[in-house]
Amino acid sequence: MRKTLIGPQLRQLRRRNGHTQAEMARRLGISPAYVNLLENNQRSLSVPVLVALSEHYGIDMRSLVQDGETHKLADLRAAVRDPIFPGDPPDLAELRAALDHAPGLVELFVHLYQSHRSMVEQLKRVPGTGSTESLLRVSPETAIHDFFRDHGNYFETLETAAAVLRSRVGGSSDDMYTLLKRQLRIEHSIDTRVRRMSDMPEALRTFDAKTGRVDLSEALDHPNRIFQLAHVLGLLEAGNQLDALVEESGIDTEAGRARVRVELTNYFAAAFLMPYDETLNLARETGYDIDRMAAAFGVSFEQVCHRLTTLQRDGARGIPFFFLRVDRAGNVTKRFNATAFTLAEQGGACPVWDIHGAFRMPGVIVPQFVELPEGGRFFTLSRTTDRPVFSHRTQDRRLVVAIGCELSHVEGVAYAKSFNLSDDSLYAPIGLNCHVCPRQACSQRAHQPLHVNLPIDAFRRGRTRYES
Incomplete structure (x- = not known):
């Protein structure tokens, strides 16, 4: 032998x-x-x-x-030589070591790579999708999201700068609008004016450092006027910290760098208006009651939801939430993530996840427990948020904000207290979107999945036209 x-x-x-x-x-x-x-x-x-x-x-x-090692080694070697992987590929000794010591992981990696190649080839057949390089190019939105995620959605330098400035400004949340205008005027010679919507038809806020003026549209409600002034103050007070983080992001396009600066300055504004320790203590005391927190700090529901995702300081961490904002068509218009969960990375397009149900009940928080195909369970909250109204043509321009956390953290959330967590029927079986969801017999399926062949029988009609 x-x-x-x-x-x-x-x-x-x-x-x-x-x-x-x-x-x-x-x-x-x-x-x-x-x-x-x-x-x-x-x-x-x-x-x-x-x-x-x-x-x-x-x-x-x-x-x-059976001698299948040669075949597996060839598949692995071909995969790691794909141009999508930067740098020099592992040598044969490393590949053989992987096969010897982690054969299951190698098998999953090769399967993932083959699925990737299959989907790229299918996308290339769609008119207008361009080359493989263009398909794989990271968009500025994705690059910004990844940069925030890599930091755990927490930036110590901005938190520190915001805390120092908040101490200097002083006063209470109730007087914040006046305090911000005073700070801009006295320390930066910046005047603030509220302008008629007819004078600012295309903008909600403009800031001209040369003329020393901030113009706010009267379409902004009080919390958002305050937030816009805090944003401008962040540009002036935390410029060095913002510059360093923009460089660290590695984003090389002008538009992308401008976008990441906006998001980082928004982070600063939220940290200024909702100081870290006060926010975390109030969240714990109220069971993360978002409306009570919004009232306490004089901010909006959406601003509190966003701030909750940033409470990730070592030694004083809040519940790790993800944040999504979607429009009526299902487009994700904002996404932040203090977790490593795929639901936060790619979710928002599954009709079983009843984010869009919040549109039927404006202003009402809609709780839901969901379960992903691999078994991960989450608790989510969804509620509408109103956009500024400019005229009768812009009425009812609502979005839905959704936040969620892993089930293991739900005991600290008051909204979940009345539910029986041991009842399996409580959890809605969702996917990321139909194109990649492996669930069978889903009555809401709208597309044939790219990587799964669903059974089709001409003599049987299943729940949808995609499987029997």
């Missing part, structure tokens, strides 16, 4: 049966040390051990000695 090494297969077999090396050794009539040598490919498989494996574990001997 030729020399046969089966280390990874043997290790997987043992772990699948829940056995230690000592238990496997006892069953096979060999020493634990010999099992260890076999698993590390330091000994080849003998015929007696092969027979013992067949007898005690009920496996086909041929499944252990």
Whole structure:
């Protein structure tokens, strides 16, 4: 018999049966040390051990000695040489080590790569999608989202600068509009004016540093007038910190750098209006009651939701929330994430996740428990938020804000207190979107998934036209 090494297969077999090396050794009539040598490919498989494996574990001997390693190595080598991976590819020794010590992970990686290639090829057949390079190019929105996510949606330098400025400004939240105008006028020689909508038909706020003037549209409500002034003050007071973070982001387009500066300055404004320690303490005291927090700080519902995602300081962390804002057509217009959850990265397009149900009940918070295909469970809250109204033509321009956290954090959220968390029927089975959702027999399916072949039978009609 030729020399046969089966280390990874043997290790997987043992772990699948829940056995230690000592238990496997006892069953096979060999020493634990010999099992260890076999698993590390330091000994080849003998015929007696092969027979013992067949007898005690009920496996086909041929499944252990088939030489599929060459084929797997070729697939892995081809995958890592794809131009989508920057830098030099791993050498053969590294690839063989991966196959030896993590065969399951290698199999998943190759499967993921093959699915990626398949979807890219399908997208390239769609008119107007352009080249592979253009398909894989990261948009400024994605780059900004990834930059915030990589920081855990928390920026210590901005928090510190906001806290120092808040201490200097003083006063209470009730007087914040007057305090901000005073700070801009006295320390920066900036005057603030509220202008008629007819004078500012295309903007809600303009700031001209040369003329020393901030103009606010009368379409802004009081909390948003305050937020816009805090934003302008952030541009003036935290310029060095903003410059450093924009450079750190690595975004190289002019539009992208401008966008990330806007988002970072919004972060500063929220940190100024809702100081970290006060916000975290109030959140815990009220069970993350968003309306009570909005009233306490004189801010909007949406601004509180956004601020909750940023309470991620080491040693004083709040519940890690993700944040989405969607319009009536399902477009995600804002997304922030203090978690590592896929739902936050790509969600918002599943009709079973009843974000859009909030449009039917303006101003009412809609709670929902959801479950992803891989089993992850979340608690989400959705509510409408109103846009500024310029005229009768711009009425009812609402968006929906949604925040959510993993089920393990839900005990600290007052909105979830009345639900029986052990009731499996409580959790709505959702996906990210129909194109990548593997769920079968979903009555809301709108597309054939790109990576799953759903069963079709001409003699049977299923819940949708995509499967029988």
